[in-house]
Amino acid sequence: MLMLMEVLKENGIAELRPPQKKVVEGGLLNKNKNFLICIPTASGKTLIGEMAFINHLLDNNKTPTNKKGLFIVPLKALANEKYEEFKGKYEKYGLKIALSIGDFDEKEDLKGYDLIITTAEKLDSLIRHKVEWIKDISVVVIDEIHLIGDESRGGTLEVLLTKLKTKKTIQIIGLSATIGNPEELAKWLNAELIVDEWRPVKLKKGIGYGNKIMFIDDNGNTINEVIVDEISKNNMFNLVVDSILKDGSCIIFCNSKRGAVGEAKKLNLKKYLSPDEISELRHLKEEVLSVLDNPTKTCKDLAECIEKGVAFHHAGLTYEQRKIVEEGFRKKLIKAICCTPTLSAGINMPCRRAIIRDLKRFSSRGYIPIPKMEIHQCIGRAGRPNLDPYGEGIIYINNTENPELIENAKNYLIGNVEEIYSKLSNQKVLRTHMLGLITTGDIKNKNDLEEFIKNTFYAYQYQNTKKILENIYEITNFLEKNGFIELNYRRDENKDKSNNSHNNKKNISNTNNSIKMLVLDNNNSLTIKSRHEEDVYYNITPLGKKVSELYIDPLSAEYIIDGLKNLHKKTLSNPKNMECYILHILYIISKTTEMQPVLRVRRKEENDLINDMIKLDIDVDDVIYGISSENLEYFKNAKLFYDWINEIPEEELLLGYNIEPGILRYNVEQAKWMIHSAKEIFNLLNIDNKVIKDCLNDLEIRMEYGAKQDIIELLKIKHIGRARARILYNAGIKNANDIINNQKNIINLLGEKIARKILSELGVDTKFGQMRLSI
DNA sequence: CCTCCACTTCTCTAGACAGCATGTC
DNA sequence: CTAGAGAAGTGGAGG
Numbered sequence: 001m002l003m004l005m006e007v008l009k010e011n012g013i014a015e016l017r018p019p020q021k022k023v024v025e026g027g028l029l030n031k032n033k034n035f036l037i038c039i040p041t042a043s044g045k046t047l048i049g050e051m052a053f054i055n056h057l058l059d060n061n062k063t064p065t066n067k068k069g070l071f072i073v074p075l076k077a078l079a080n081e082k083y084e085e086f087k088g089k090y091e092k093y094g095l096k097i098a099l100s101i102g103d104f105d106e107k108e109d110l111k112g113y114d115l116i117i118t119t120a121e122k123l124d125s126l127i128r129h130k131v132e133w134i135k136d137i138s139v140v141v142i143d144e145i146h147l148i149g150d151e152s153r154g155g156t157l158e159v160l161l162t163k164l165k166t167k168k169t170i171q172i173i174g175l176s177a178t179i180g181n182p183e184e185l186a187k188w189l190n191a192e193l194i195v196d197e198w199r200p201v202k203l204k205k206g207i208g209y210g211n212k213i214m215f216i217d218d219n220g221n222t223i224n225e226v227i228v229d230e231i232s233k234n235n236m237f238n239l240v241v242d243s244i245l246k247d248g249s250c251i252i253f254c255n256s257k258r259g260a261v262g263e264a265k266k267l268n269l270k271k272y273l274s275p276d277e278i279s280e281l282r283h284l285k286e287e288v289l290s291v292l293d294n295p296t297k298t299c300k301d302l303a304e305c306i307e308k309g310v311a312f313h314h315a316g317l318t319y320e321q322r323k324i325v326e327e328g329f330r331k332k333l334i335k336a337i338c339c340t341p342t343l344s345a346g347i348n349m350p351c352r353r354a355i356i357r358d359l360k361r362f363s364s365r366g367y368i369p370i371p372k373m374e375i376h377q378c379i380g381r382a383g384r385p386n387l388d389p390y391g392e393g394i395i396y397i398n399n400t401e402n403p404e405l406i407e408n409a410k411n412y413l414i415g416n417v418e419e420i421y422s423k424l425s426n427q428k429v430l431r432t433h434m435l436g437l438i439t440t441g442d443i444k445n446k447n448d449l450e451e452f453i454k455n456t457f458y459a460y461q462y463q464n465t466k467k468i469l470e471n472i473y474e475i476t477n478f479l480e481k482n483g484f485i486e487l488n489y490r491r492d493e494n495k496d497k498s499n500n501s502h503n504n505k506k507n508i509s510n511t512n513n514s515i516k517m518l519v520l521d522n523n524n525s526l527t528i529k530s531r532h533e534e535d536v537y538y539n540i541t542p543l544g545k546k547v548s549e550l551y552i553d554p555l556s557a558e559y560i561i562d563g564l565k566n567l568h569k570k571t572l573s574n575p576k577n578m579e580c581y582i583l584h585i586l587y588i589i590s591k592t593t594e595m596q597p598v599l600r601v602r603r604k605e606e607n608d609l610i611n612d613m614i615k616l617d618i619d620v621d622d623v624i625y626g627i628s629s630e631n632l633e634y635f636k637n638a639k640l641f642y643d644w645i646n647e648i649p650e651e652e653l654l655l656g657y658n659i660e661p662g663i664l665r666y667n668v669e670q671a672k673w674m675i676h677s678a679k680e681i682f683n684l685l686n687i688d689n690k691v692i693k694d695c696l697n698d699l700e701i702r703m704e705y706g707a708k709q710d711i712i713e714l715l716k717i718k719h720i721g722r723a724r725a726r727i728l729y730n731a732g733i734k735n736a737n738d739i740i741n742n743q744k745n746i747i748n749l750l751g752e753k754i755a756r757k758i759l760s761e762l763g764v765d766t767k768f769g770q771m772r773l774s775i
Numbered sequence: 776c777c778t779c780c781a782c783t784t785c786t787c788t789a790g791a792c793a794g795c796a797t798g799t800c
Numbered sequence: 801c802t803a804g805a806g807a808a809g810t811g812g813a814g815g
Contacts, residue, residue, distance in 0.1 A: 121792040122793070342789080342790070367801090367803040549794080673793070724799080
């Protein structure tokens with residue numbers, strides 16, 4: 001304890017906050033005690049994790065114990081932020097801190113690191129690659145652990161926690177936002193539950209309508225009503241200006257990107273800016289415009305807003321643009337941000353006044369209410385520690401004084417938030433993780449499988465594993481059918497050894513039958529299990545292992561395999577039309593579940609797309625029944641990638657497909673990953689087809705750079721991207737040899753510094769360089 | 776033949792984890 | 801629980 005306080009003190013923390021004290025008093029320093037901590041954002045959650053790390057990773061002399069701690073965060077941006085923060089705080093004690101996320105990895109083996117900041121998915125992936133340091137883990141802190149209830153990502157966290165919590169030597173500390181059923185989650189984790197409402201800055205909750213804000217207490221009673229100056233007809237504008245004039249800042253949460261941009265455009269705060277601020281904002285504006293070679297519509301819109309002291313923030317912005325907006329807001333140059341949920345959780349972006357504009361959002365099920373938990377996270381942004389005397393979380397109703405709407409808003413502000421539920425039964429989650437668990441050897445047979453499921457949050461919550469097990473048996477059949485796993489029937493070890501593969505095959509079909517019987521029976525099916533089923537053993541195949549390590553959905557892998565096999569047949573009958581094959585491959589990857597959602601098809605576009613698909617013979621099994629609208633969407637998406645790799649100018653691309661810079665980058669990133677996966681999978685299929693193989697190899701590079709085929713040789717060289725490659729190519733320099741033979745020319749074209757870098761990379765006079773050339 | 780305007784029809788809808796191997800202008 | 805805003809298209813009236 002003494003050591004801990006000393007370390008905290010050396011990092012500027014003299015005293016613990018009430019919830020932190022509560023956790024320490026509850027036994028945080030007991031290295032075997034798990035915790036679930038539900039306290040508001042910005043009340044010092046992270047520090048609780050840090051205390052646990054210090055406790056495990058440093059001894060009384062403040063030197064490393066060589067134990068390992070993991071910090072699992074939900075976003076890469078957050079991981080980066082914490083990595084920098086922890087490095088600054090704890091490296092001085094000799095702790096080695098690593099960041100391990102999808103697009104970045106410490107070069108060295110993570111074995112030598114004490115504190116690793118990672119995401120759930122990355123950690124899961126590392127486990128699949130069988131890193132051996134997992135056994136050294138002594139403490140795991142999970143940030144935003146309530147995400148276990150997230151439809152798409154919760155399952156991964158659940159599988160991970162299920163594994164971790166069986167290892168009794170690991171202390172697990174879950175940090176959570178307020179949830180409706182914390183006891184349930186805590187019990188499952190064998191954790192002590194700490195709930196606290198303490199906040200560093202007081203939060204006033206209110207409902208805005210017309211030009212009034214009605215502040216209410218936790219019982220829903222009105223505390224006071226504030227009249228906002230009606231300086232314009234735009235009530236939102238009045239609300240924002242009201243805050244700014246009191247030295248406050250605003251974040252307005254909207255339910256769509258368009259809504260956020262529209263709201264931002266309506267706020268002109270120029271009148272309220274100082275001359276200094278105006279000139280600095282002009283600088284920011286230029287920065288925003290220079291992020292892309294040619295500013296697109298989104299860039300121009302943002303630049304225009306920023307000049308007026310406002311910004312919008314959503315996934316359509318590039319990473320750099322988002323950073324500019326966030327930085328501008330922190331420096332108080334940008335007075336208000338209109339955003340989508342990008343800012344509702346994750347990175348630290350507090351403000352004085354958080355305004356909720358929408359309480360419903362469009363989803364696959366229609367226009368549905370936004371969860372209360374999310375609204376609470378949004379209004380929880382209000383109140384900047386040490387800057388604001390208080391924060392204001394306001395739900396704004398544009399509609400006059402409709403009592404129903406006010407009542408609805410009130411319900412959002414008071415009372416309990418939703419309970420969270422296991423999302424393990426999500427099909428994609430089950431497919432992916434069943435394969436993963438078989439890969440890692442966590443599940444070797446049916447007994448392991450049932451044991452594992454019994455330990456999940458799902459089983460704990462529903463007290464019934466029958467339904468999910470039936471589901472899983474179907475999935476194991478699917479995995480077996482596609483050659484990702486093998487189902488073996490063995491009565492005992494000896495018999496198994498004498499089994500040959502032919503016998504195994506026979507047994508598999510028996511297994512299938514018995515599983516079907518199980519599904520049909522609704523009453524006491526678990527007791528009527530046949531012996532066949534009892535004895536199912538799961539073995540991973542090389543293909544399955546690859547799919548698992550690539551971290552893609554097995555269903556996507558099936559699409560890829562089917563697609564490539566079909567394409568192979570086509571290349572045999574007509575080995576000439578390369579462009580056609582490229583579109584086929586792009587179409588295949590557009591179908592994968594990782595690429596969803598794909599672009600929507602407008603009615604006017606339908607005919608052209610159908611004609612193209614027929615011409616290219618893509619997924620047209622039966623012309624009479626036509627092509628499904630889904631397939632049209634996949635194809636449209638494929639065409640986007642096709643245009644991208646054919647160097648269609650970005651602005652034209654975005655306009656033509658009606659997307660934004662950030663979304664394009666995201667899609668290209670996903671596509672790159674899928675093409676890489678397709679390439680790796682194809683290599684395992686034992687199909688001798690050089691056309692497809694070359695095509696996949698080239699596509700991976702072309703997708704990364706957005707480049708045509710002709711400059712591929714140049715792109716393979718370090719320091720040459722698509723711009724430099726194009727310059728060289730236009731000057732007649734087409735490959736590494738040309739570069740070596742035209743050294744003077746290269747210097748003229750690219751400048752001496754870069755030219756020298758490239759030449760030394762090509763290692764004209766070193767053997768290593770020559771080897772690279774031959775690759 | 777053009778412009779304006781009212782009306783109808785169409786379109787669109789949040790976010791962001793994972794592989795791999797290192798550096799675009 | 802299952803919408804609603806805004807863009808695009810249409811067509812008639814009026815000059």
